[in-house]
Amino acid sequence: MLVGIPLEQSNSVIKPKDCASEMSEYIVAVAEERCKRSFARVFSYFAPRLRSYALKQMGNEALAMELVQDTMSNVWQKAHLFNSEKGSPSTWIFTIARNIRFDMLRKLQNRKEDVCSDDLWPVLCEQTADANETSLDEQITLEQIGFMFESLPVKQKAVIEAIYIDGKSQQEVADELSIPLGTVKSRTRLALQRLKGMLNDHD
Amino acid sequence: MTKFHPAPEQLSEFAQGALASVESLMISAHCDMCARCQQVVAQQTVLQAEHALMDTQDDPATKTHDFQDDSKLDSMLESITQLPRATPSKTSRSGSRKIIELDGRVFTIPRTLRKYVPFMGNWSSLVGKLWQAPVDVGVSGVANFIYIGQGGSIPEHTHRGTEYTLVINGEFSDGLNHYRKGDFIKMNESDIHAPYSDDISGCLIFSILDQPLHFTAGIARLLNPFSHLFFRY
Numbered sequence: 250m251l252v253g254i255p256l257e258q259s260n261s262v263i264k265p266k267d268c269a270s271e272m273s274e275y276i277v278a279v280a281e282e283r284c285k286r287s288f289a290r291v292f293s294y295f296a297p298r299l300r301s302y303a304l305k306q307m308g309n310e311a312l313a314m315e316l317v318q319d320t321m322s323n324v325w326q327k328a329h330l331f332n333s334e335k336g337s338p339s340t341w342i343f344t345i346a347r348n349i350r351f352d353m354l355r356k357l358q359n360r361k362e363d364v365c366s367d368d369l370w371p372v373l374c375e376q377t378a379d380a381n382e383t384s385l386d387e388q389i390t391l392e393q394i395g396f397m398f399e400s401l402p403v404k405q406k407a408v409i410e411a412i413y414i415d416g417k418s419q420q421e422v423a424d425e426l427s428i429p430l431g432t433v434k435s436r437t438r439l440a441l442q443r444l445k446g447m448l449n450d451h452d
Numbered sequence: 453m454t455k456f457h458p459a460p461e462q463l464s465e466f467a468q469g470a471l472a473s474v475e476s477l478m479i480s481a482h483c484d485m486c487a488r489c490q491q492v493v494a495q496q497t498v499l500q501a502e503h504a505l506m507d508t509q510d511d512p513a514t515k516t517h518d519f520q521d522d523s524k525l526d527s528m529l530e531s532i533t534q535l536p537r538a539t540p541s542k543t544s545r546s547g548s549r550k551i552i553e554l555d556g557r558v559f560t561i562p563r564t565l566r567k568y569v570p571f572m573g574n575w576s577s578l579v580g581k582l583w584q585a586p587v588d589v590g591v592s593g594v595a596n597f598i599y600i601g602q603g604g605s606i607p608e609h610t611h612r613g614t615e616y617t618l619v620i621n622g623e624f625s626d627g628l629n630h631y632r633k634g635d636f637i638k639m640n641e642s643d644i645h646a647p648y649s650d651d652i653s654g655c656l657i658f659s660i661l662d663q664p665l666h667f668t669a670g671i672a673r674l675l676n677p678f679s680h681l682f683f684r685y
Contacts, residue, residue, distance in 0.1 A: 264502075264506065265501070265502060265505050265506070266502065283537065285533050288529075288532075288533060289529060289533075292525075292529045292532070293525075293529075295505065296525050296528070296529070297521075297525065298504075298505040298506070299505065300521075300525070302504040302505060314524065314528070317525075317528065318528050318531075318532070321528070321529075321532055322532050322535055323538075325532050325533060325535060326535055326536070326537055326538035327538050329537075336497075336498070337498070337501075339501050339502065339505050340497060340498050340501040342501075342505070343497070343500065343501030343504050343505055344497060344501070346504075347468065347469040347500075348469070350469060351469040351476075355473070364473040364474075364476065364477050364589070364590070364591060366469070368477075368480070368564055368567055369466075369476050369477065369480040369564065370469075370480075412556035413556070413558075416556075417556065418555050418556050418557070419555050419556050420555070422556075437556070
């Protein structure tokens, strides 16, 4: 009676958590070897499930299939971002689909909003993004900063020292040095511009 | 320690991606500062994933399992595996900034809001020890960083719409409660409050408001015709 039905059909009764480690291995194989067979396993398990989730969410067959396609394309192209220590394959794939759905719905409503799913849930961010963000802090040693600081004109240095090292407000500095607040502000601005220039040269 | 959190249902809906942009943004920024809610969202995400991707067999709504569907999925599989591996690219985050400054004070901004720091206007001094800088978040409504210096206060007011507030640094009170770094506050028409800060380093908050404030007490009532001043575009 079951003759002719592909084996994969039985997938639908296996719960996601019961095949998590198996699916993890397939995704790793996709990441490391671009293994199409492994991807086909992941696809045949998740695509029909995603399709039924997408149908409920989008209420439209074409949009639902678009959601499935975008989600599974990301799984294929960004499998290297999957980390089995952080979560199961089904959670990872769900979060990709949820993000795409969030952005699709916003686009459909024609909102000109600048909020996108990546900002809310950074699921598919390259790990290097954070490293880049902190690189400036890490690559430049305190010693180098000290050197740059020393090369500032004396008056700018005094203002920067009072504000950034002693934690005084600009008004306090103005009172202490008996100079107008505007002068403190312009010295701060000039000093920061100069430091910024030196940091950029450093790169 | 953070004491005011989004409601459990809000966190659950956030994990589903079911909330509007503004609310999602504020909850995400709160989670950046709150390990507890981060964990709740992570747990909810696992549950939602299980629920969303569970057995498809018994669901009559989607049980239109026919050969046409299978062939659509087959050709989809075929076309996906033709795609190249994604080249690592820097995300839009590259334009973000971690830090804002006011009068020599430096504040670290939670991850979710960093993207909007470049879209921040100049600080302007309001009454008393109050400073405000508008932020173009691109959503309907108005977003501001507000700094309440030590001893500073905002006149008592109610809200015509919904106001989401997040404490980024320091502490403030409002006659109802005392709020600390990370606290998430959602207020609407029925809430009247008068925020003030006794914190020695003042208090920096981020707020999104979808309608002008409505001042309720004393001389500040005179501000009402001008409440758009607190609500700049």
